[in-house]
Amino acid sequence: MAAGDGMSRYARQIVLPQIGPGGQARIRAAHALVVGAGGLGVPVVQYLAGAGLGRITLVDPDRVEETNLHRQPIYGAAIGQPKALAAAAFATTLNPEVRVDPVVGWLTPENAPGLIAAADLVLDCADSFAASYTLSDLCLAARKPLISASVLGLSGHVGGFCGGAPSLRAVFPDLPGDLATCASAGVLGPVVGMFGTLQAQMALAVVTGQQPSPLGLLLRHDMAGFRSAGFRFDDAPEPEAPPHRFIARSALRAGDFLVDLRDTAEAPRPAAPHAQRLRVEDFGPAGPRPAPGQRAVLACRSGLRAWRAADRLRPHWPGEIVLLADTDTPQGETR
Known part of the structure; x- marks a missing residue:
């Protein structure tokens, strides 16, 4: 398409050999389910919408509070509004070509199967153990890719699960030793934003079929000491009888x-x-x-x-x- 039409928006990513016109077409045709519109979900929605991902279903039950704004800057004028609605409005303004369907509510075992079935891939940005393990169990059964991240304080992890790779339970079968929350332990905006950006990048890599695949890969970053590590878990065994x-x-x-x-x-x-x-x-x-x-x-x-x-x-x-x-x-x- 010529300059000045819709494709000029994506010119800087189409020239990448990992994307090209074919990859951009796959991005435009993709449907992502994003669960959580907080510190992780905000950069995910920003960069998936910016990249031209065709459809995003965004699930979040919360309303914008002032304490969110240091790590969720798109909500500056939306205090009191449902996050899913405010994020959808922002994404539509950013890129009118992208369809964003907001769902103001919790992700539950009741509504999750239908939401997952309708999507091509799932991004877990929920900061909820119940949501993370529910999504993993259902994505494993449906063979849908799951990009999941968790951040606390100045450290966290992001990984690609299911969709042919092992599940979240295969890597994290037990509760973590530290059960603190962002409210009790704190979190810094750039740190959580970095992990959300990594989730968006992993999602685009899955959609465009980049190799090596981010599915089966876990990355850890500790920004207190600026240390990073990563490993592949392609052969991690699934629990024989998943508990809990x-x-x-x-x-x-x-x-x-x-x-x-x-x-x-x-x-x-x-x-x-x-x-x-x-x-x-x-x-x-x-x-x-x-x-x-x-x-x-x-x-x-x-x-x-x-x-x-x-x-x-x-x-x-x-x-x-x-x-x-x-x-x-x-x-x-x-x-």
């Missing part, structure tokens, strides 16, 4: 051994009327057990306390254990 599967609220059964790990101050309404109120510390050698044939369902808001309770119950209970991240309750949770 997340379910949707709609999948609860009346006969479940359902435990809500939040107290009444945090969650006045329990996950379901038949839920018991217990603490993570209640589980152990002498702790509560489901009845024979019952399914254990452990619930909290983010899924982290449920995961820890499951780790304490598993050595003493051979039956089925599933987790519920109860995002329906508005009160927050210290992860």
Whole structure:
């Protein structure tokens, strides 16, 4: 196409041998599901829209707050607005050729299968263990590429999972030792922005078929000491029976051994009327057990306390254990 038409926007990337006109056509035809419009999702949306990626479905439940702005600068005039809507408006202004479909809500085991099925690849920018492992489990089954990143303080990692590569569970089968959050440990804008930019670059490499593929690659960066490392995990084995599967609220059964790990101050309404109120510390050698044939369902808001309770119950209970991240309750949770 001649200068002055739509292709002039992408002239500087089309000249790259890794892209070319064919690669640009694949970028334009691609549909990415982006889960999270925060510090990771902002640069992802910026650079995928800037590159001309044809369609982005953007999922986020939050509204813009002033404390977001040091690492999410596109929201300067959007305080109080849903992030998914504000980011979609920004991306459309940046590149009207790109279609951005905002979804104001949580990514859950109930809505995730349909969202993943409609997309060509998935970017996990959610800063949520429940979302990350739900996306990984479903992307592995659907053979859809998953680009996932996590950042805390001045360090983090980014990797390409599923889509023919091992899953997130193959590399991270257990909870990390440090369960701090950005709110408690802090995060610096350029650091989280760097990882989001890497996610966008990995996504474009997947879409255009660049080799070596970023699927099966994990990169770590510690910007406190300016140290970087990376490794391939192409042959990492999948867990034989993946533990700690997340379910949707709609999948609860009346006969479940359902435990809500939040107290009444945090969650006045329990996950379901038949839920018991217990603490993570209640589980152990002498702790509560489901009845024979019952399914254990452990619930909290983010899924982290449920995961820890499951780790304490598993050595003493051979039956089925599933987790519920109860995002329906508005009160927050210290992860």
